[in-house]
Structures are given as structure tokens and as C-alpha cells.
Amino acid sequence: MRHRGWFGAALVGGLLVAAFAGWHHSAMPHDVQVKVPTPPPVSSARSVALLPALTAPPRAALSIRGTVRGARGPVAGATVLASRTVEGESLTGLPCVEGLGRMRDESTRDCVTSQRAEVLVAQRQGEAPVLAQALSTQDGAFFLDGLEAGSYALWVESPEGVGLLRDVAVGREGVEVVLGAGSRLSGSVTDEQQVPVEGARVTAVFTAHSRFFETLTDAQGRYLLGPLPRGEYVLVASHQGTMSRASPLRLHPPDVRQSLTLIAPRTLVGRVLTPEGEPAAGAEVSLGRKDDRRVLTDERGHFSFEGLTTFSYVVTAHHGGFMGTEGVSFRPSHENDTPSPLSKEITVELGTALAELEGVVRDERGQPVAEAVIKLYVRSGCVVSRYLAKTDVQGAYHLGPMPPNQVSLSVSSPDGRLFASHEETLSEGKRTLDLTLEFVPRVEGILVDARGQPVEGEHLSLLTRPGEPEWSLSDKSGPGGRFSLRAFRSGPLLLRVGPDSDDDSSNQGVWSQEVPVPAADLRVVIARRPTVEGELVDESGQPVAQALVSLWSSEASSDQELESGTTDARGRFSLVAPRPGRYRVSAELEDNSFAHATARAVEVGPEGAQVRLRFEAGHSLSGIVVDLQGRPVPGAVVGFQSEHRSGRHPHQEPEVHATTGPDGRFTFASVSGDSVVLLVETEDFLLAEPSREDVPGWMRLEPSAREVRVVLARKAMLRARLVRADGSAVTDFTVNGEEMSDEQGLLEWPIVRTGSLTLEISIDEGERSATVKRTVFVRQEVDQDLGVITLRD
Secondary structure (H helix, E strand, C coil): CCCCHHHHHHHHHCCEEECCCCCCECCCCCCEEECCCCCCCCCCCCCEEEECCCCCCCCCCEEEEEEEEECCEECCCCEEEEECCCCCCCEECCCCCCCCCCEEECCCCEEECHHHHHHHHHCCCCCCCEEEEEECCCCCEEEEEEECCCEEEEEEEECCEEEEEEEEECCCCCEEEECECCEEEEEEEECCCCCECCCCEEEEEECCCCEEEEEECCCCCEEEEEEECCEEEEEEEECCCCCEEEEEEEECCCEEECCEECCCCEEEEEEEECCCCCECCCCEEECCCCCCCEEECCCCCEEEEEEECCCEEEEEEEECCEEEEEEEECCCCCCCCCCCCCEEEEEEECCEECEEEEEEEECCCCCECCCCEEEEEEEECCEEEEEEEECCCCCEEEEEEECCCEEEEEEECCCCCEEEEEEEECCCEEEECCEECEECCEEEEEEECCCCCECCCCEEEEECCCCCCCCEEEEECCHHHEEEEECCCCCCEEEEECCCCCCHHHHCCCEEEEECCCEEEEEEECCCCCEEEEEEECCCCCECCCCEEEEEECCCCCCCEEEEEECCCCCEEEEECCCCEEEEEEEEEEECCEEEEEEEEEEEECCEEEEEEECCCCEEEEEEEEECCCCECCCCEEEEEEHHHHHHCCCCCCCEEEECCCCCEEEEEEEECCCEEEEEECCCEEECCCCECCECCEEEECCCCCEEEEEEEECCEEEEEEECCCCCECCEEEECCEEEECCCCEEEEECCCCEEEEEEEEEEECCEEEEEEEEEEECCCCCEEEEEEECCC
16 A cells, blocks of 8 residues: 655645544444554644645646535535545445454455554555645635546535535535534543553544544543544554554544553563474464464574563464464553563473374366365364365365364365365374365346346245255345355255245245256246335434334334344435335434434335435433432443334343443433333342333333433342142243243242232143242332242143
8 A cells, every 4th residue: 555645745845734623433343452653743632634735736627616504504614625535545434244343445455454454544544635625605605626527525614513425526516515513522541550641643534434533632641523523433542652542433422432541562572392392493473363473483492572462362383293372461550550561471382283184175077176265163162263275276275283173174166166064083193185076056047027127135045845844045136136046955946035034924925936956047037025215314414324224014013123224324225125015114323322213104105115214313311320218329230222122122232321320320422212211220129110011120211301310129039939749840931921941940030019910820841731820919129939839730
């Protein structure tokens, strides 16, 4: 990835600085740390976006004209910037298959690891450059000149808010950018002992467009970025002499706090000894899954790794057919604690003899198969290790060295039409195993509607015929309606097109027919199912990306989620309905401290339907959790969820939650929704007045609620021991429709409130079944034991 010339010119000639409020992140699975070079400091600790030195426009320069509008009309004095990603340089916000915390490198089209992304951010590589800027006039008008042909993202910053408009083509006039509130991002940067770090560089990357926004921390280690457009960001903090730190963020509430801790890099030095106790020169040493670095020992058997973080590592060494491992960990320093060592020394002794596997992969005619993929799996307890290899042009492969063990292999040709699987016990030393691939039967063809138009994204399944043991494989039709289903055997099978659901209403319009296997060039004509297309916007009309959107049956008794997906970068979504009819479409956006939800009914005709969903402006929700005596309850986990989803998944843990402090208080930064619930969980308490008997921690709230008081009662249980007529314990039973089990036959049921409590207890053991109903008077916070209950046939 090359450095752009404009960046060097900007450093020499002076950077144009726009006082633009900072920007936020794409989802990473966890915080990561990498030592990176520290770039030159920015000019101040304000929120800034570094701009390139603007050069003379090319000959074919074009322009974009438009207006900036706010809540009260045209906005004067707003800064308007035009940027776009650069093919071969920019990091985009496209998520990779392997987790959310990765971005894509445009130069290779490969996933960029979190560590690599930090390095690129610190070196200011991968940024989408700003290519033009202007100030709006008194009537809100702006004019961006000197642009090449193509599409740009327009960013607007003003005291009245921020705005973002994507894919604006050069030459357009009358473009309107509407300002929204945006989000302010603040926090602090400290070292391991919680000492503020002054002058740390904090960079927020808007991952959907690779814009970088940054600032420096002040003397108290504090930073402020914003207001920033809502969306996903990666926040990177770095300072000379420390490991950089990245954290995923999603900005939606007006104010978001995110603090980061920087740690000093650790060094690991060591040596590798042969089974005879001699230095092992040329041994390969690796750090394990969390760090894929590998080094070779020198002539004295020495090795070293620098720039390590406070992880635990399993150091593995291979040499001469033997392996050795040694664990090492670097603990972080804590506030008022003695600093932990920055370096450690270990010795790895080789002792375990290793196994290696090699051979040739051929097809059924005996011809070598090049580029075949061999996957080898080794199970050790609950841990499964995987080894990968590819065959060369002669079909040869090599796997290992690896510990001797029972292994499973799967081998497939590059096009997936040949396959083999094998079990093998590997002993010490080298083993030769040749493998022969067998033809994999497939059912292939094209899916079209009654007009002959390709149908993409439709569910297809290949199933056994009625009366045969159940077996199925499924996929979706791709571009042009093409599909290719791998079959589990040759011979006639059922090809099914349509949603695979137990809900009868979803199965209407499903196409199924017996087909020969293998089969090629099938043309399957189906009735196209109607599609619900729409967009999701926030209260200011700005698109909301990466929100969960679902299609539900409109019947209140149905809990069937018919289809779900996420909105794209422009807030758009598409959901396929089983058939024309009335449905409910919901949208949810949740991230730790905020939750927004909306839903509306939609009538779907044969040609589908269009729908626009809108989140209401969020508001903070605070409250206090107390016991029956009015005393605060600290440590209670308070979850927030839309009633719509809670009603269908009453036992699913909410993603949005807060923990009460010593004063029993909790706060959610920004919430909205027509009907919402709180779910309160604590080890010793239950809700004193739950909204639903079957979910003791469930409390319904009015949408207008801003401050709530949650009253808990100390947990009390109704207990009994269930036995059969012969006195043996009933280990599996059902209580009020809920299946339960206990080896001693013990039944425990929560006492939610004072009054009558009815338990219907039943067992079903094939030929033996029995039911007992008991109604007892119970008191809140008072345990009660019913003794032994005998269930007779």
C-alpha cells in the first residue's frame, strides 16, 4: 500500500485543518493492541480532520452544487467536504466473514486484521482523502469545484449539527444535505496504573467510508471528538512508548463516553533445548493463535519476541521431529501496584515426538488433483485444532509436524465436485497416505419467475423423499438465479423452493418436485414471493445502517419471525414475505447503553410493498432499584428491550443492560420505542410486581417513562420433592408447562407475590403418566416447603 503524495506535501507545506467533529467505528470482537510508530503530532487538542493540500484541478474538473439545511431552514457558514475512497489504498467498512472487527484492504481485497488496521491508522494509510471543501453561503448554498468525474461522499459540519450524503455524482445540482444532531465522543486515556496520558493521539475511523478524525488528549488525559455522524467506528489511541489500543464503537446517542488504557510493550526472550539438553539451532518458535508471529532460533538456540501485550501465550517450538511447549503470561499493572515486569525469559525443552502426514491426492481415474484443499482436525478434549494444506501440481501434500493423535481429514477439489473424508490414527514420525476423491453429485440450474426473470436469494433445499430417513441440504439462489446444491447421494430426491418453516402460513407458495441426481441445467419456474422493501431513518431523516429488521406475522398469537436482515449503509432493507397479506415490520438498534425500536403494520400485495420506518428521538432513561424497605439494591443487572421482541423471546438475555451502583441507580443513554420492558436480574431478589407471571423479572414501561423506580422482593421459593408410588424420585417433570429435571426429584418454584399459587405438575414416561394440581397460599419473601408429592399413575 503506497503513501499518497498529498500527505507528504501537506506535512511540508502545512495542512489545511477543518474543525470537524470526530468520527466513530466498525465492530471489533474485542480490544486489540499493537505497537506502532507514532506519527507527527497534530497542531492542537481540538477535534480535527487533516486535509490534503489542494492542488490545481485536472482538466476535466467538475463541480457539485447544493444547499445545507437544518431544522430551521438553510444553514450559513457550514463546512462542506467531499471525499471518496481510493481504489488500491482505502480501507472500507465492509465486514469480513471472520468477525466484525476487521476491515477490507482495497489493494488486496483481503481482510485486514485488527492489528494491521491499527498500524495503517497510525501511519495514516488507508484514509479516504478529502478532495474539496467549501463554506455554505447565507442562503445555505455551497459549491464544490475541482472534482474529477465520479461519486463522492459529502460531509457537513456546523454548530447546528452534522450531515452526510453518500454517492453524490459530480455534476449534480440542487443537492440537499440535511443536518442531524450527531454524537459527541469523549473519554480519557490512561496508562496501566490509571495515570492520565497527555498528548495521546485518539483517532476515530468511520469504517463505512475510511474517514479519519483525530485529536490529542489534554493534561488530564481527556479527549473530545464531535459532533460526529452516527454510525460505526474504530477508535484507536496511541502514544510513544506504548502499545496502541483499538476499540469498537457505535455512535447514536447524543453523548458517548469511551475510555482506553495504554500498556507498555512486553518482551519475551528464551532458548530451545533438544531432548539431549543441547541448544536447538534453527528451531521454529511460535506464539500461538493470538499472535501468529514465528521466528527461528540462532546458533545458541536463542529467540525473542518484542511488542507483546498482557496476554497469556503458549510458546511452541518445533525441531528435528520433536516439539516442546511452554506457557507464559504478562500480567497488567494496576493502580497503586508495583509495575509488572516488562520482559520475561523462558526455556522450551523439546521432548514430544511429532507426526507428519504426506501423500498424493488423485481423482477416480488416478489423475493427480492440483490445488485440492485438505483439512485435518485434531480433537483434544473440548479443543479442536485444524491444519490446512493444498496439493501442488503433482497432487502432493504435506501436513505437520503435529502431535500424534486420532485425526479426521476432509479433502475437496478446487471446484468442490470431488470429495473424500478419512479417519486416521497418526503415530510418531512420517506417514504416507494417498487419497482418492469421489464424484459429488449435484443438482444445478436456474430459478426464474413466471415472466422468465431470474429469482435471486430464494431458499432451496434438497431433501429425501417421503418415507426415507430425513436428510436435507440447503442454499440460496445466486446472481442470475443460478443454484448449485451438493447432493448427499445419487438417485431421485426432492427439490424444494421456498422458506423452510414449521409455520403453515409460511409454507404456502412453496414449490417442490422430485428431480434426478445428478442433474444439470434445470430450469425451475416458481411464483415469485412478494418482497417488502424499505428504508430506516432516524428522527432527522438520516439513514440508519446495520440495524436489525424483521418481518413478523400480524397475528398477535404468532411468535414466528418470518424473515430478518440488516439495513445497509443507506438504511435500506429487503425482506421476502411468504405470500401476499398483512404483516408487521420491526426495526431495532441496540448497543450496550442505548436501544431504539420501531414497528408498523404493512399490507403486502402480489407485487410486494414499500415501507419507511423511523426511529423516534431517543431520550435517557434513569432509575433506582430498591427492596421492599426502600433500601438501594446494588449490583442488579437491568436489561432494556422492546416489548415486541421480549414477548417473542421472553427468556433471551437483552443486549442492552446496565448494572446498578452502590446507590442502586442505573441509566440508559438513549432509548425509544412504542412499548418497552425492563428485565431485572439479581442473585437474591425478584421483581415485587412483575408484569408477567411467567417471566418474574419482566416490567412493562410506558414509552414516555424517563425516571423509574424498580421495587424488588427478596427471593423466596416454593419447594417440594416429587416421587412415584414406589418412592423413587421423579427426575423429569413439567410444572405449569415448563419442563424441569432434578436427579433428586426436587422442585423449586419462585414465589412472586403474596396470594394463591397453583402448580400443575405432570410426568410423561411413555406408558406411565400422571398429573397433580396443588393450590397453596404463599407470602412474598417467605420460603415454603410442600414436602413430598407423590405422582400416581
